Amino acid sequence: MAVLSGWQAQALPLRFRVDMRQQTVSPSGVHVAGTFQNEAGYPADWNPATTALTDIDNDGVYELTLNVPAGTYLYKFVNGNSWAGAEIVSTDCGFDDGGGNVNRQLVLGGSALSLPVVAFGGCNTQVRFAVNMRGQTIPRAGVNVMGNFQTLAGYNANWNPTAIPMADANGDGIYEVQVSLPAFGRFQYKFVNGNALPAAETVPTACGTADANGVLNRVLDATTAVNAPPAVCFGTCTPCGASPTNYTTHWWNDAVFYEVFVRSFYDSNGDGRGDFAGLTQKLDYLNDGNPSTSTDLGVTALWLMPMMESPSYHGYDVTNYKATEPDYGTMAEFEAFLAAAHSRGIKVIVDLVLNHSSSQHPWFTQSASSVTSPYRDWFVWSATNPGFLGPLGQQVWHPRNGSFYYGIFWSGMPDLNWSNPGLKAAMWDATRFWLDKGVDGYRLDAVKFLDEDGRVLENTPETFRLLEEFHDTVKSVNPNAFTVGEAWSNTASVVPYVLNNRLDVCFEFDLATSIINALRLGNPAGLRNQLNLVEQSYPKLQYATFLTNHDQNRVMGEFSGNMARMKQAAALYLTMPGVPFLYYGEEVGMLGAGVDEDKRKPMQWTAGSQAGFTTATPWRAVNSNYPQFNVATMQADPASLLNHYKQLIRLRTTHEVLRKGYFLPATSSNAAVLSYARVFGSEAVVMVSNFGSSAVTAPAVSLAVSSLPAGSYRVTDLYSGQAAGTVTLDAQGGFSNFAATLPALAANETWMLRLESLVTAVTPAAAQSMALQLYPNPAANRVQLELGPAAALTSQLRVYDIQGRLLHTAPVTGRRHTLDTSKWANGTYFVRVQSGTAVTVQRLVVAQ
CATH class of the missing domain: 2.60.40.1180 (Golgi alpha-mannosidase II)
Structure with missing residues (x-):
């Protein structure tokens, strides 16, 4: 189930109706099963026996009304109470789950929905709406469609801007929704950027039809089983479906990030600890701001590990969300660093720890002091020990003053209670605070554990809703701020975190592991498979690539010091799609394994005393390999790992491709x-x-x-x-x-x-005005092709898969043609149309 933006807290009446007059009804009755059952209070989703429909008036139509939150749900009817009696749904009105199982889908927005009666195993008329919202600012209420078809579709009123939310499931800027209608007809409609009438688009005269009040609306003729008007740009008559060769990118897609542990980077004052002033002094090593020089590393963005006040060396247990860590320097010194970085064109994001605070934070000490404390509910308390363990078998309930509090990582880091409005307001205030200081975004730690639901500790709907609020908070201060999350899970579990306006990207752990394993084994097969999976799974380019980070053994040790493999690994992840993140010292072959402190040792600047990190005793002993593996030594060697990284980063920065x-x-x-x-x-x-x-x-x-x-x-x-x-x-x-x-x-x-x-590309005017459009793209069951006015009366269509195999060929008569993609595997295809001598090619993504 996908919860829709803007309607998370609402529970609305949902009515199912199925016509069983052509069926012999099972003695076990008629049921409906789907992703709505748990939300409706039943024990589990997809149980064919718990959700029974009844035919009270004996007309052969079985019905059930229940209350569920707004969202997009999958379902199907069952004649009986086991899957043996499940209906077979056609792809004309169903959605393939990727395993060949086709289910019905409904979209519940801001009003009740009484689904039109449908024959068991049958289909009503389907209408698929699509609008291109690129260039528009999308509010949390999202994008909706309204029209005079809504009561026919089972919604409470026509022209209701709240009832039918649209979704951009793949981040391509095209918002879509499918609606079931019990009859053919001509209907008027328009799109709404939000969920209020003032946000409705103004339809131009060229494509508008006036209603009884003289208001111009779009028109569709629903005359076939499936009706899919072409995607249009909001407020225009221009057909503008998704163009996967012209997808949206952002400043972070142009960046190369460098992860910095401030405590270990450079000590400016001789106390053995790195600080903001030391980081400022070393900015010219990272990027001197002059593109004509080649002495700097060339990174264009920094991620600072926790730099807020904390009693621990690592900083992940925060005691003041609006103060800098005193070991690192004052707020003024942080601001000076930030200004110096920005003057060199370097963006800066900082770690924001939303899952937990320190047990020494005043919020927690007051919370623990009394059950009547106004801060008591800012954390998660239980009078008795609930007894369950964490995902790694760890203790998560910790005793304090006769009660137990929840802390998934450690007793010193109690989890915040995001159900408390006061806590949430305080954290959003802290979020705005650093953005107002000028930071360019946040890295979120342990994002999958943010908001637990009973004994479900990770990847909960509550976490996804919370991240949507976080997105709105961040973007309201700086629409260009960047957010990256650590959801340390398999690829399929990570993808939801970058959908529905939650986070901009997440780290791709499976890809990092695949790179390292493939190099160790001397076999690229597993990496090849993972690259293909990543390509199919995420919105285009919106994931973060890396080798290892501060929680993992350093990559130099993973390769047992093999310099050739180090160079190859760098060449791979710095040329792959995605947003690359480099862990400090990786470029000089730093080592680190075992306890976390040893993965975060001081940076190796020179072959001199303490690796040039400090003039005092460092907070953690430097690595033993520093005499050979340090910045000064490697800078002088053209063939060094450091100069290899410089070359790769420079090539990535120079070449847009x-x-x-x-x-x-x-x-x-x-x-x-x-x-x-x-x-x-x-x-x-x-x-x-x-x-x-x-x-x-x-x-x-x-x-x-x-x-x-x-x-x-x-x-x-x-x-x-x-x-x-x-x-x-x-x-x-x-x-x-x-x-x-x-x-x-x-x-x-x-x-x-x-x-x-070797030939200057001059696209013939005929080819330009062919203007091949594919919609929807990505496609599920069908895709509509539309050619521009220069297309010949008859054109030739060919479709190739990503391996270049010819899958389909057909003549195209006129400017429109429909392709049935329902039996195609998920993946990328190329659609080639030749009209006379003009040829045009577009990429098509199929995602069932």
Whole structure:
């Protein structure tokens, strides 16, 4: 179940109705099962026996009314009380769950819904609305559609702007919803940016039809089983469906982040601890603000680990959310650092710990002092020990003054009670405080544990709702502020955190693990699979890549000091899609394993005393490898790991295709070679990386299909600058068995092959005005193709999968054509239309 923005607290009447007159009704009766059952108070979702419908008036129509929160729900009817009697739902009106099981779907917004009667196993008329909201500021109430079809669809009134919320499930800016109607007809409608009539769009005369009051509305003719008007830009007549080659990116997609533990970076005052002043002194190492120099590392954004007041070295137990850690310096010194970073073009985000505070925070000490304390409910208390353990088998209930409080990580870090309005207001106030200081966003620690629900401790609906409020709080202060979350889980569990205006990105832990494991094994197969999964799962480019962080053994130790693997790992994650994060000292091969303090040791600046970190005794002993692995020594060696990182970061910053290009898998003739492409506009970079233990001579690489135009392309290795031959792209934008004219690809070496067209691309006017649109995109069951006015009377359509296999071919008569994608696997496809001599290609994503 997906809870809809703006309506989280409302429980509304929902009425199911199914016509069983053509069925022999089971003695066990008729039931309905789905994702609504738990929310309606039943023990579990998808139980075919607990939610019975009745036919009180003996007309053959079985009904049930219950109350559930607003949201999007899946369901199906059951003739009997077991899955053997479940109806088979057609893809015309159902949604595939990805496993071949098709369910019905309903959207419950701000009013009651009495679903139209539908025949068991049958379909009513379906209407799919879609609107492109790029460039619009979307309020928390979201985007809605209203019209004179609403009472027919079972909502309480026509022209109700609150009843039918739309959703942008994949972050492409296209908001969509599907509505079931019991009859054909001509209907008027319009979109609403919010849920109030003043926020309704003004429909232009060119595509508007006046109602009885002279108000212009959009019109649709629902004359077929499935009706899908093309996506339009809000308030315009312009068809503008999703264009996956022109997806939305943000400033963080252009950034390379550097994670800093301030205590360990540089000590400016000789007390053995790093501080803000020391960090300021070292900014020129990170980025001196001059793009023409090559002495700096070149990172463009910093993530500061906890820097608020705390009694612990790590800072994750905060005692004052509006104060700096005294060990690091004053607020004035933090502000001076922030100004110095910004003057060099460096963005700064800071750790914000929302899950818990310190047990020494005044809020908690007052909460623990008395059951009548006004702060008592700011934390989670129980008179007795509930007895259950945490997800790792740890104690989560801790005794204090005769009661027990909840703290999932440690007794010194009691969890905050986000159900308390006072606590929530105080935390949102602290959130605004640092944004007002000028920080550019937040990294959220332990985000999946924010708001537990009884014994359900992670990934709860309450956590997702809380993050939506957090999003609104942050963006109300700075719409361009960036949020990144640590949801340390598998990919499928992480994705919901970056949907529905929750967080901008999350760290992709499975991908990081796959990179390290593939290099250890000398086999890229697992990494190849994970890259494909990530590509299919997230909104385009909206996830964070990294190797290891402050909670994990450092990557240099993971590779047992193998410098070639270190360089290869860097070449991979700094050229992949996503937002890269580099852990301080990774670029000089720092070691660290075991207890957390040893993963966060002082930065290694020189081969001198205490690694150049401090003139005193450091808070934690420096690594033993610092004499060889330090900034000064590596800067002087052109072949060093540090200079390798500088080159990779510089290439990523220089070439837009490495920051914004979409991902395509490529193949190699050698099983030990991983290849993939990044494509953006008319440019591509093909990565070729050898995971084997021996050199590979002229590995043949193939790219099945892309959106690049056919023709000859010059190939250059970006890293070395060497010419690597030419390649000819076919009509599908692909090539077969290309071998670069470079020396053998050494073990753990990576080529970055840039493809530049040898012909100045001049798109014929006919091709430009063909203007192929695909909607919806991503698609589930069907996709509509629409061509511009220059298309010939008959065009030729071909569809290829991401491996370049021709899946479908058909003539297109006129400017519109419908593709049935219901039996296609989830993934990326390329739709190619030739009209006369003009050819246009678009990427299509199928997500059932």
